[in-house]
Amino acid sequence: MTETRRIQSRYRLIELIGRGGMGEVWRALDESLGRQVAVKCLKPVGPQHDQAFTRVLRERFRREARVAASLQHRGVTVVHDFGEYEDVPYLVMELLDGQNLSQLLEENEQHPLPVEHVVDIAEQVADALGYTHRRGIVHRDLKPANIMRLTDGTVKICDFGIARLGHDIGMSSRLTTTGLAMGTPHYMSPEQISGQEVDHRSDLYSLGCVLYEIATGSPPFDQEDAWAVLVGHRDTPPEPLRTHRAELPGFFDRVVLDLLAKVPEERPADAGDLRRRIVLGRTGEQPALGPSLLARPESGQTAAAHGTAMPAWTRAMTAGHRATGSAPPPAERPDPAAGLTGQWTTAASTAPHTGTFVSVSAGPPAPDLLATLEERHSAGIDLGRLGRWTEAAQVHREVAAERLRLLGPDHPDTLASRYEIGFTLSRTGRADEALREFTRVAAGREGALGADHPQTLAARQATAHALGRLGRHAEAHEVYEAVLAVRERVMGPDHPDTLRCRHNLAFNLSRLGRPEESCRIAREVADARARLLGPDHPDTLVTRYEVAYTLGRLGRWAEALEIYQDVARARATTLGADHPDTFAARYEAGISLGRLGRDAEALEVYRSLVADRTRAVGEADPETLRARHGLGVNLGRLGRWEEALAEARAVCALRESTLGPDHPDTVISRREVAAGLGWLGRWSEALGAYRQVAAARTRTLGPDHPQTLAARDDEAHCLERLGQA
Template identity: 75%
Template sequence: MAETGLIQSRYRLIELIGRGGMGEVWRALDESLGRQVAVKRLKPVGPQHDRTFTRVLRERFRREARVAASLQHRGVTVVHDFGEDEGVPYLVMELLDGQNLSQLLEENEQHPLPVEHVVDIAEQVADALGYTHRQGIVHRDLKPANIMRLTDGTVKICDFGIARLGHDIGMSSRLTTTGLAMGTPHYMSPEQISGKEVDHRSDLYSLGCVLYEIATGAPPFDQEDAWAVLVGHRDTPPEPLRTHRAELPGFFDRVVLDLLAKAPDERPADAGDLRRRIVLGRTGEQPALGPGPLARPATGLPPAPRAKALPAWTRSMTAGRPATGSTPPPAGRPDPAAGLTGQWTAATATAPRTGSSVPAGPPAPDLLATLEGRHGAGIDLGRLGRWAEAAEVHREVAAERLRLLGPDHPDTLATRYEVAYTLGRLGRWAEALEIYQDVARARAAVLGADHPDTFVARYEAGISLGRLGRDTEALEVYRSLVEDRTRTAGEADPETLRARHGLGVSLGRLGRWEEALAEAREVCALREHTLGPDHPDTVISRREVAAGLGWLGRWREALVAYRQVAEARTRTLGPGHPQTLAAREDEAHCLERLAQA
């Protein structure tokens, strides 16, 4: 078909008006009805694309057609037709006379849009989102380029290419290794980044990012490094909009900051609720915040994310629950596995240290059992994502255990570790780091420098340093931990390789990508040898290799690695599993990069 030819003897292509890595949009004439339309079509697929990739790409295109065609709202782009012409899928849409928000910002030299336009855009998008969410559809890629403002002031949402129906794969999607293929980093919700379940409130967070940008001239987390952007979404409270632009109305500042809450249930309940708040704000009123999704929990700790996992491409850095090792305690020290009984309790009860708060007699067994139960309850609260409550429980248990057992008892240290863990989940990394370091020092003195629990506390201290942007210090922590793990357990031990993984990620965050890639390749080879090519840890390392190659611009090599990941996922999880589809999306991103090169 000629570039300005006729599609299906009906749609005559007139002018190319947009082009991406894998698709293009044309202004066209519908000769049957005599009206101008927009035709979006995939670029012809070359022989370098395998059948699986082609299937995923076509399905993504068909999904956009199905989703958009099911929506009938003035705030959503109208789809007229869908089909294939000479094997190339195409989508026929209404031709919009206007510019997307990204173009408006660029035309305005990245200065923010007029306040009245910003508030009007917010209200119209909230109205359109309310409609799409009621139809059970989540967009998942809201960004300025996907929101059009027409010349008559109408605002429309476009591009449902990665939207999901509410019942589709449980609304769960894993972030791709690069963080680009299943969404755009500057506008992704924390739960989308961490691979948790995604629902309509993820779109609300993305809308908050968009509104922040058009209101201030820059998105809330405006770094060039994708890692820094993702960490910002997950860990950093955004600055109030009015610190950048004082003339913004106070109600709008509050609305956007609520949209940018880390935890989904701390955002507005839905888009309808959001629109009501905007309408009331424009008239000078504000809704009362009673019990419900907009209310803040009455705790001594600030509201914070409830499930702040790492991005998928660094997921194996997360230690999770403290590891239980097999290394025996040093001679002369009690076995921590004995818990609150036996040698340790007897020893501390009869010979307390000077200045210690340990009582002269052994604690009552029922009180110790109660504390053990409360410790478990704190862990259960964390598993439910109720981190503020978990933090309070662990603090109280730690205080009681310190009073009854002393500051160096293994159970006191275990609870203090949990306090640090919950603080990390709440984004209070400086406090978490201080406790992890203190616990690591105490465990080294009580259990021994080479005890697995000591290593675990050191590992978490490294993670905290990374979250605080102290990557050089984190690198040194991981480097020393690798040496000690290798000496005590061997270079192929899973925990040694976990520490090496952290070392490699730190190298990457410092921009030392050649070294990071070399580290990832060595870890991948060792994991493949000891665990097998399809083990999850091996596949994670292979994704790290691919990510490093991508950062170095070696997209052809990255494509090979991503395909290996996709093949492994297909074998172990099946072709339709979300992680498999995410790996195929990684392939698509590489091919887009190669097409743009």
């Protein structure tokens, strides 16, 4: 659609102003009426994709159009038109000049908004919700990103994609049984979490979460782990807002706490009642206390006591993004730190699968001590992200030891620390130790959380990765298949963790010598990620990179080259020209050019890559030296052996000084030196270099290793050329 830049010969697309997993929003010109509008387009989904999923997406899109078009209120985004063009649904809306509440918080550097703005937003949203609820419409996904504040101060509710019309329960059921998101955990009501039927009071609870966040800077249950967030909504009374921000009006504190009552009957009766209380509070009058303050349950009388137990599907949820910007873990990190301290340290007995544990210290650990440990845990993760793995490992070992003493060996926080220890071991080349650590974590999590819990599956998946690093690909394959079966059953085929597991399975199949299967699965994962995340999302590009790798293994270098070049361009745009992943794709493009015999082009790729990597990370960085090695190889292929020999010697010297004389990369460079000497007819010097290679490989790999035998064969060839058969 966007290639034509015009829809139905009327709406000319001007600028992309928003993008999500399922659609895009464009600023456009309505050429018939001469006004600017916003056009929301559902991303194209082809016949190769899951048709049930496609139908649900289209139904949701049509629902949003139908619901929004039926609403005429200053607090709801106006819909002008809806239709399909070239089989792609589109929605034409008023163009809003402003920011959503999530953006306002980010712009305010995660500090809460001014009090007068918070109260004004609360009144305007209450007014808009009162209107939608009177028309029988429940939003069900109210969150900061779906509430816009315009430059003139007007507040509007957006995105009715999963709203429920009171007379259309059947369609609602179909829309929420496919594994698609039914809300965002930080803003979901207890009844929504439990899978019960929801009504307008669920929106009031979500609004309470939003108001709490914009008033204090954090949502009421501020955890990055989805399960901890859901437990908080179900069981934990929220702290009064004024404990975080004393200048908030007392009436506003009471109103928000009423909205956050665990059961619907204890919240304000409706949005109209809520708005009246806000208006009275702003004028200085004392509103009547709401039912949740008159009969608020004690901390032990939770929603669970009212029958609001969480169903099994909630364990598969991820925390999503709260407005203040909790960053998701990197794509290659399947298991973020759990951080369940507040929920798991007050139990009196151990009961596997129920989420209760005994603290092994003399009494419940002090909250400030647990908070300090959580901060140190996060600091260790940050050190790892900076590549400082040795320091990260030390931090995680210290935190793990303290958590073991305070919380016990099977507490989720202790296991989270041990998981990070395993991760640092893996990143520092100690795969055998990492495997032992991940195996212990997987067993502990299975006993504590259950075999199907996402954290248990993450630990099992990490054991498979470690097995692969040890060359035990057949065992890794069995684990990946078992984990994938559970993920597909519990989370669904398109859950990000399911797709990550399938990506790893494809990677491992390639290393098992099954490139055809690997390529097929990697293509399927790449298509799914492109559909759900977008074609330029880093996860999508990682899988496309793997597709290219398997195509190379199959000898289909022209196809591999095209994908590597596309990935390199996309990564330069999304990650930056100097990002390591961008450099990696450029390097593989050079390899592919060489395999296709396009040595002059490959030489230019390597030459520019060497210059860019030297500038970005230095001349002695291993990846800079890898690019210089490729440069030397291509000089040789072009018959420029004097230059090739000089490059190989320089790289070999740098590798020896930084990596050591027996490092595989150093040995490869020394062999390249020997090859250059041989091509220049300097066979006696080549013989000495080949003997050094053979000796190093004998020491590190053993006398019977294929690479050692290949080095001895090179040595014999030199002797033949010297007449010493």
